[in-house]
Amino acid sequence: MSSYVLMKILESSPERYDRGIRMLNGGKVDAVYEAIADIAARPGGRVLDIGCGTGNVSIACAQRGAEVTGVDIDAGMLEVARSKPPPPIGSVEFVQAAAAELEDHFAPESFDSVVSCLALSEMSPDERSYALRAAHRLLRPDGRLVIADEVLPAGRFRRLAHRLARFPSVTITWLLTQTTTRAVPDPVELVMAAGYQHVEMAERFGRTLMMVSARRPPGPGGSNA
């Protein structure tokens, strides 16, 4: 069963994810987790973390007293998430599901905030918009969406320069931890297309990480069809 040994060694490794993600972003990523939690979490608030991975954002939200549900498709990632010590306040629960299965697990309007960090970029464009629309229905009216992801600089030339500049660190990180990240073409556009309001780029972290915040329109049954 362990056919094709090489492939197994090279495949992505949840245990090494936390180390890899820090190497790639020079430690910046912790600031992103905190920034997301600062706007998405408050004591008693219900937070959904889509593509929670090893649970970093979920735990940051719980540390602010929120009741968090982290969802990820990868069992290995969740195993690492569950092995972390539970925060002293708030609560975290992890569920294995695809972003396209959110509505099988949760009722409409059952969250105050939905967050997603570095996960939309791992999905296909179809999955991305499907997930954002589902999240819209799961948010209470006026509820908040916060996403953070990698973006590529505008312009062909700058993009190329950016890729070249990052090539050494990306290669080393992948060799050591088999962790890498991808980029979302245009997060603001993406979120607006899914029917959210007050879409704004909340913060940038260096040149490539950006955080977008938005709200589900107030009023019951706000539709995003």
Add this chain to the structure above:
Amino acid sequence: MRDLLLRLFPHRHPTGLVEIGAPGRESPVIVTGNYTLTVRRMKRALRGRDVHLLVADSGGINVWCAAGGGHFTHHDVVSVIRTSGISDLVDHRRVMLPQLGATGIERRYVADKTGWDPHWGPAHLEDLPHVLDRAGRVPVADRKVRFGLRDRAEMITVWALPMALIGGGIGLAFGGPAQAAAVALTMVAITCAVFALVGRVPLSGPGRFVTLGVVASVAVGGAWVAMEAVTTTFSSRDAVLLGVAATATAGLLAVDLPGTTPWYPSAMAKDAFTVELLSESCTGAADCVTVCPRGVLRMNGVIRKVEIVDPDSCIQCGACIVQCPENALRFRRADGRVVEPETIRTTRLNLLGSRTIEVSH
């Protein structure tokens, strides 16, 4: 060449709908993983046909390894069916799943969540045209894994190069260029012979030492003769060198040779499992028969129950157990303890081929 490079490294094809030919509202819908090499082979195999191909996220890994390692599951299949918009493009609801994904993809879960009617395809995608001609029915022979010439050649290239380098290095360190060449060639010869023999002579269990011993001796003999021919003086140091190289190669290959083939359970898995069928629970659904890659199980039409007909071929993949709706199949460990079906469904193989990774359900 391009295919070989792709074979060596996991590489992700974009997920979602890929149209092959000009598929219409009645054309078949087939799911596969997003290992780029698989998608390329799929397109080649289906050239001239009209098919909706749904590329699901298997982490850029081939279907078998991805499903066994927990990277390709029913969640990925549900996701691609829902988000690709395929439901609006066809009038039927039949979807073919890759048979070798059956260790990770629960067919009934996909049916429940999507309302589609999933059925298993053949083990090898080269058989797809043949299966499509039979309206999606998979002949028994097409369910068995093969380790064909091409797979053998690929495994040889994967193993021979490092072996040659190691051998060449040792040869250089303890002799000269002639010794280096001889040792490297010996190691390559052993590697070729071993992968040519997989499935034909015992290469797992105690028998593998005999086989490897014979292969190594023949290779050393050959190298000896060759060295006698090129170098006039053949020292006893050279003989020792060759012997050591042969033993090392055989040893390295023996570590997990079975695990690199689809023919044997990994030698590194700590427990030997035996598959067990609780006949009284069997309702003859026969899902297990359609997923077993080794022809271990057969439907007995007279008693309308499944039977284990070839237990020795079982590679302990667990596919049959994962799919059984009645939990009528399970593993028993060598020490007599039972491994419940739910444990098989919620644990995945780790790097060494043991079941350790817990999966929530």
